[in-house]
Amino acid sequence: MNHLAFPTVSLRCLPVWRRNLRVWRKLSGPALIGNFGEPLLYLLALGYGLGSFIGNVSGLPYIVFLASGIVCTSAMNTASFEGLYSAYTRMAIQNTWGGMLATPLSIDDIVLGEILWAGTKSLISAVPILLVAAALGAVHDGYVLGVLPVVFIIGVCFGAMALVVTALAKSYDFFIYYFTLVITPLFLVSGVFFPLSGMPDAVRIGAQLLPLAHAVDVVRPLMTGQPLPSLTLLYLLVPLLYAAGAFWLATTLLRRRLIS
Template sequence: MSAQAAERLKRFEPAAVRGIWRHELALYKRYWRSQSFASMVEPTFFLLAFGYGFGSMVAAVGDYRYLDFVATGVVGTAALFTSVFPGMFNGYIRRVFQHTYDAMLAAPVDVHELVTGEALWIAAKSSVYSCTPLVVALFFGLDPAPGMLLVPFIAFVTALGFGLFGMWTSSVVPSINSFDYVITGVVTPLFLVAGTFFPVGTLPEWAEKAALLNPLFHCVELVRHAVFGLRPLADLGHLGALVLFAALMWLIAVSGMRKRLID
């Protein structure tokens, strides 16, 4: 490898990332209706079903009305689902069946630029879709707050990490059917033990401590604090956990995709 080529692998070309976004935008224009319907309606159903279903039996959780508690928690769930599944399935299909990534790499695009461009696109979409539960909750009595303006950013950082996790997973599973293990063994526990529908403080001590390792828990806490009142020191810790998760996932996603596409 020439010195010039080696140097290129260490940096990003904005044109390469822009090209990936243009490709994604061209595809999105064809399926935005169906994807938007699923991405926005599903968390709304979660909110209404749990908020009014359990809400009829549980009026409040701590100082929060149960519907408001669930609405802020479902933001995290929406960020998870709208990022990890596209990262997993789109990543696998484009690499194995469509060979889209092979075509991209034939252009002046490196693996780290491909992974970054794809993950940023996933996170950008997710940051918009994830706000749906809050918008719906506003119509059901949730008080608006200035901190709500931070929610898209929180969802973006969360979705970036989970989108990269999905892309890494797509590079290591032996077949598309193997995603069942990931969904059941990883995604579902993360979704359930994140403080979305009940406080993690009600769990056994060992489970409560394990929840601290769950990036989705930190997302839910940040969203709740943004809506009900920021807690600067705690929120910096939650944000740091999400950034660290995204950075780690970027490293292993790039490594995994490089092994599959180049090595």
């Protein structure tokens, strides 16, 4: 068997997605609070607290500027958490994937189902934040529904990347490296808290190669009514390419880990 073959994309991933949805529906109360409680605190504390010192950023009240970034980072964190801790539990602790592999489902189907689920979780976490942001007057435009597909793409991208790490993990402890070395730096250099225009060129250009900055660049105008970048679709291609690469890599690593 060729572990390196690009994974098959099939509707068989849907039962995997539906299984996770079914679990989430049973446990949704605490999960929801966990998902949007923290980003909400950031939005309120920094938006008002810091915002009162800062005033306007890029022509926007700070809380309005921040809200779009928080939506994106919340999507990123939710998907990462799902692809790391929750997926690892299903793989190594509950052996859920082992059970699936005894049925007509393959590793490709499981990985794709998990990635789509991570995207769905990101949507679930973004919607309440959007609602709160709207209530605070931080959403200025009818295009705001356009945020949802972008949030889904962020979730898919970071869910897939997290599954690569899960495929390599020996225990939960491993994930702290990923958060410290990948997620937190991305959080800080992707235009969430401050525009990248003030950063040194190296950081600014480097951030353009990473998946989160582009998503923020698209979500911010959608939420605030500023004009969209002219290359919007090209911008979204970056997280999609990351997602495709990570899908392939996670599948390859998991084939090696689970069926050798």
